[in-house]
Every structure is written in C-alpha cells, then in structure tokens.
C-alpha cells in the first residue's frame with residue numbers, strides 16, 4: 001500500500017453563504033501505523049454535507065490521478081464528485097490518455113455524459129487507482145459499502161486497483177462497523193427467502209442482526225447484476241468482522257457482501273474543520 005510522507009498542501013474550499021473561500025493548509029505527513037494529516041484552522045464556517053463530499057471528490061482526482069492511468073470510478077453521491085472532477089480535467093486538457101472503469105450503470109452514464117473514455121475489466125484487469133465513497137469506515141480503514149446497491153461491481157473493480165482511495169465526509173467514520181445502518185449482502189433471486197434465513201442463522205449474525213430484503217416500492221430491489229439485496233441491521237458494532245465476512249462467503253446463494261476488508265490505501269475525510277488524509281500503513 002502506498003504511503004505519503006512528504007509535506008503536503010491542501011486547499012480546502014469552504015462555502016459561506018454564496019461565497020467560496022480557499023483555505024491553504026500546510027500539513028506535515030509522517031507517522032507510524034495510521035498516518036493522519038489534519039487540516040487545522042481557527043476559522044469555522046458552515047459547510048454543507050454536499051460541499052464536504054465535493055471537497056474530497058475533487059481532491060482525490062487532483063492528488064491521485066495522473067495522465068495515462070486506468071482509473072476505477074465508484075458509485076454514490078460522493079464518488080459522483082470525483083467523476084465530475086475527472087471529466088472537468090479531461091475536458092480542460094489537464095489530464096490525458098485516461099481510461100476509466102465504472103462500478104455501476106449510473107456511474108457509467110455519468111462518465112459517458114462527461115466524455116470520460118471507458119473500458120472494462122475484460123480489457124484492463126489492473127487499475128492504477130480506484131476512487132469510491134463508503135457507508136462506514138472503521139479505525140483500521142475497513143469499510144461497509146453497498147447501501148447504494150453497487151457493492152458487487154465496486155468490489156470487483158476495486159480489488160484490482162493498485163491504490164484504492166476512499167472519499168467520505170466525517171459522518172462515515174465509526175469506531176466499529178455495523179452501527180449506522182445496513183450491512184448489505186447481495187444474493188441470487190432464486191430461493192432468496194431460503195438464503196436470507198440461512199444468513200440469519202450464521203454465527204456473528206444470529207442474535208446480533210436482523211435482516212430485511214431491500215425493496216423498491218412493492219417489489220424487491222434489483223441490482224445492476226439482476227440480484228437482490230438483504231440488508232443486515234446490527235444493534236452493536238460487529239465484534240469480529242472478518243469472521244462474519246468469511247461466514248457469509250460460505251453461503252451458497254450469497255453473491256457478495258458489503259464488507260471491504262484490507263483493501264483501502266487511504267481515506268480522504270472532510271469535516272467542518274478541514275480535510276484529513278488517513279493512509280493505511
């Protein structure tokens with residue numbers, strides 16, 4: 001995993017009413033296990049959650065994407081800002097010879113509308129970098145993803161990236177996974193009730209979580225891969241995430257789960273006080 005160690009400047013854009021200010025923030029980078037860059041400013045502004053998502057989305061492209069790269073494009077409201085930035089920089093000629101791999105139909109449509117050249121894993125099995133949002137990030141930089149339904153394609157693409165950059169606002173940072181909402185599991189539609197029952201009997205799930213088939217109105221929600229999703233709702237942080245992940249992987253009928261473990265290279269976090277980059281050791 002890559003680790004940054006140099007002095008690094010962040011331009012944090014903060015919106016106040018209709019005005020935008022650029023705050024230059026010098027941050028020393030060093031440190032052992034988790035290397036945290038903290039932007040500090042004594043000035044505080046009201047920043048919308050959308051603005052925070054935009055900051056990390058733009059920064060991820062500015063800092064991690066170079067001409068000639070193969071880039072994985074994530075899915076969701078935060079990743080959409082990275083796709084937007086990539087399109088802008090390609091159009092302006094600041095980036096050239098990029099090809100990108102989208103992780104959902106909606107990201108593919110957004111990228112196409114911005115003129116981003118697209119390929120697939122079939123022609124490009126190794127990516128230089130992938131950029132995506134997350135639903136939860138724990139202190140070890142493990143993730144829950146898939147509340148937007150795109151977990152399978154996201155994981156397929158992001159495991160193939162030399163660097164996986166996660167972009168979030170600080171509401172996504174949690175002390176343990178499984179506390180802020182659903183932990184999605186993509187399953188085959190065939191005998192989905194049986195598969196859901198099997199999942200709910202697993203160690204680490206039984207007695208710890210409830211399960212709900214994700215719905216789209218009065219019909220099951222269907223993923224880009226024509227599968228269903230069972231959302232697991234935990235009441236407490238999951239004690240042994242790796243064990244639950246392994247158990248889910250052992251269920252025939254489970255296509256993929258939303259734990260993204262040991263995949264993250266760095267997390268870019270935006271909060272009201274600035275931007276942090278947390279590098280995995």
Ligand SMILES: O=C[C@H](O)[C@H](O)[C@H](O)COP(=O)(O)O
Pocket residue numbers: 074075076077078079132133134135144145146147148149150151154
């Ligand atoms: O399936 C959706 C993806 O895993 C998203 O990356 C995740 O849900 C975060 O989305 P957002 O940036 O909209 O919160």
